[in-house]
Amino acid sequence: MLKTVEVCTRVEGHGNVNILIQDDNVSDVNFEISAYRGFEKFLIGKRLEDMPKLISRICGLCYASQAIASCKAIENLYDIEISEQSILLRRLLLCGELIKSNCMHFFFQSLPDLLTIFNISQKLNSHYDLINFNPQFLQNSLYILTAALHLGQTFFGVQKCSDIA
Amino acid sequence: MEKWMNIGKSFEEILRPQSYPLAVKLVKDESEFLERTKIIYFPFISDALKIEDCDIALIEGCISNEKEIPLLKKIRKNAKKVYALGSCAAFGGILSLSNSIIAEPISSYIEIEGIIPGCPPPIKLFGNLLIRLIENKEIKLSEKNMCASCPLREGVEINLTNEINKINPNLEEINLDDESKECFLKRGILCLGPITRDGCEYKCIEYGIPCEGCMGPVSKDFTSNIINLLSLIHFSEDIQYYKGLFYRFSRPKIKW
Ligand code: SF4
Ligand code: SF4
Numbered sequence: 001m002l003k004t005v006e007v008c009t010r011v012e013g014h015g016n017v018n019i020l021i022q023d024d025n026v027s028d029v030n031f032e033i034s035a036y037r038g039f040e041k042f043l044i045g046k047r048l049e050d051m052p053k054l055i056s057r058i059c060g061l062c063y064a065s066q067a068i069a070s071c072k073a074i075e076n077l078y079d080i081e082i083s084e085q086s087i088l089l090r091r092l093l094l095c096g097e098l099i100k101s102n103c104m105h106f107f108f109q110s111l112p113d114l115l116t117i118f119n120i121s122q123k124l125n126s127h128y129d130l131i132n133f134n135p136q137f138l139q140n141s142l143y144i145l146t147a148a149l150h151l152g153q154t155f156f157g158v159q160k161c162s163d164i165a
Numbered sequence: 166m167e168k169w170m171n172i173g174k175s176f177e178e179i180l181r182p183q184s185y186p187l188a189v190k191l192v193k194d195e196s197e198f199l200e201r202t203k204i205i206y207f208p209f210i211s212d213a214l215k216i217e218d219c220d221i222a223l224i225e226g227c228i229s230n231e232k233e234i235p236l237l238k239k240i241r242k243n244a245k246k247v248y249a250l251g252s253c254a255a256f257g258g259i260l261s262l263s264n265s266i267i268a269e270p271i272s273s274y275i276e277i278e279g280i281i282p283g284c285p286p287p288i289k290l291f292g293n294l295l296i297r298l299i300e301n302k303e304i305k306l307s308e309k310n311m312c313a314s315c316p317l318r319e320g321v322e323i324n325l326t327n328e329i330n331k332i333n334p335n336l337e338e339i340n341l342d343d344e345s346k347e348c349f350l351k352r353g354i355l356c357l358g359p360i361t362r363d364g365c366e367y368k369c370i371e372y373g374i375p376c377e378g379c380m381g382p383v384s385k386d387f388t389s390n391i392i393n394l395l396s397l398i399h400f401s402e403d404i405q406y407y408k409g410l411f412y413r414f415s416r417p418k419i420k421w
Contacts, residue, residue, distance in 0.1 A: 009209070009211065010210065010212075036229075037263075041263060042260075042264070042265075042409075046409065049332070050333075054259065057258075057259045060285055108210050
C-alpha cells in the first residue's frame with residue numbers, strides 16, 4: 001500500500017512524502033520534490049557574469065549559498081585563486097545567511113511545536129501565536145533576524161535581503 | 166529563556182537605529198495588529214491546510230504546474246482581495262527565461278486586485294503596501310519609470326550614437342564616488358531603468374550596478390516599451406544576440 005503525504009508544510013516550496021507499507025511495516029520512504037525549475041537548461045548560453053545574479057534566484061531563502069556556489073564553480077572552471085579578503089567576505093555573508101535561516105527555522109517553524117511537546121504552552125499552532133505567548137520574546141527573536149539581515153545587507157548589497165520582513 | 170532575552174537586549178542596543186524591520190514594528194503595535202489580522206493559510210510556517218474565507222490573499226510564485234490552478238481558483242473564491250506578491254506571481258519571474266516550462270503570472274488564470282512587484286519586493290514598499298492593505302485602503306504603485314527619479318539622471322540626454330557594449334560594468338568601473346557617477350546608458354552599459362517601474366529606490370544603481378528590471382514593466386504594454394527603448398540605443402554586435410536581457414523577470418504579455 002502506498003501512502004502519500006501531499007503537501008509537506010514548513011518547507012520552501014512543495015514536497016511529497018511517499019510511504020510504502022507492506023504487511024503493516026514501512027518498507028520504503030521517498031521524499032520527492034516535484035517542482036522542476038529548469039535552471040540547468042536555461043542557464044546554457046548565459047554569460048558568466050550573469051550567473052550569480054540568476055542563480056541566486058533559485059530560491060529566496062538561501063541566495064547567499066547559491067551565489068557563492070556559482071562563483072566557486074566559475075573559479076574552478078578557470079582555476080582562479082581568490083584573495084583572502086574575498087574568502088572572508090564570503091564567510092561573513094554565509095554567516096548572515098546561516099544565522100537568518102537557523103533563526104527562522106528555530107523560532108518560527110520548530111519552536112511552536114517544541115513548546116507544545118514539552119508542555120510549556122498549550123495552545124500554540126503556529127509562530128503567529130508566539131505573539132500571544134510572549135511578545136517580548138518574539139520581538140527579541142526578530143532582533144536576531146535583523147542582525148542577520150544587516151550582515152547580508154552590508155556584504156551582499158541591499159537587494160536580496162528583504163525576504164524576512 | 167532569560168538568557169535569550171538578554172541577547173535580544175544587546176541587539177536592541179546595536180540596532181536601535183533608523184528603521185525597525187516591518188515585523189518588529191507590527192509587533193510593537195501588537196494589540197492593534199492582532200485585532201486586525203489572523204493568518205489562516207501559510208504552509209511555510211504552519212500546518213493549516215484548509216483554505217478558509219479571508220479578506221486578503223497574497224500569492225507568491227508563478228504557475229508552472231497545472232495542479233496549481235485549482236488551488237489558485239479556490240483561493241480566489243475564498244478571498245475578497247487577491248494580490249500577487251513578487252515578480253514571479255506578478256509577471257512570471259526568473260523562469261520566464263525558460264523555454265521548456267510554463268511560468269505564467271497568476272493573473273493569467275484569475276482576476277487579481279493588484280501586484281506587489283520586485284525580486285525580492287523592496288522591504289519598504291512591501292511594508293507600506295501591507296500596512297495599507299491591513300487598513301483596508303487601495304494600494305497604488307508608482308506609474309513612473311526608474312529614470313524619472315534616478316540619482317544618476319542629471320545631464321542625461323540619450324545620445325543616439327551611444328553604443329551599448331556591456332551589460333555589467335567592469336570591477337574597476339564600479340565607483341561609488343558621488344562625483345564620478347554618470348548614467349549607465351551614457352557609459353555604454355545597458356540599464357533597464359527606462360522601462361522598469363520605480364519603487365525600489367534604485368538599490369542596484371546605488372551599489373554601482375545597472376538595473377536589470379526586477380520591478381517589472383511600467384505598463385502592461387511591455388513589448389512596445391522595449392521597442393521604444395531599442396529605437397533609441399544601439400547595441401554592439403556581441404550583445405545584440407544575447408538572449409534574456411529584457412524578458413528576464415517578465416513574460417512579454419501580462420494581464421492584470
Ligand atoms: S538609464 Fe539607468 S542609470 Fe540612467 S537615468 Fe535611467 S535608471 Fe538611472
Ligand atoms: S535597480 Fe532594477 S534590478 Fe535593481 S532592485 Fe531596482 S528594479 Fe530591481
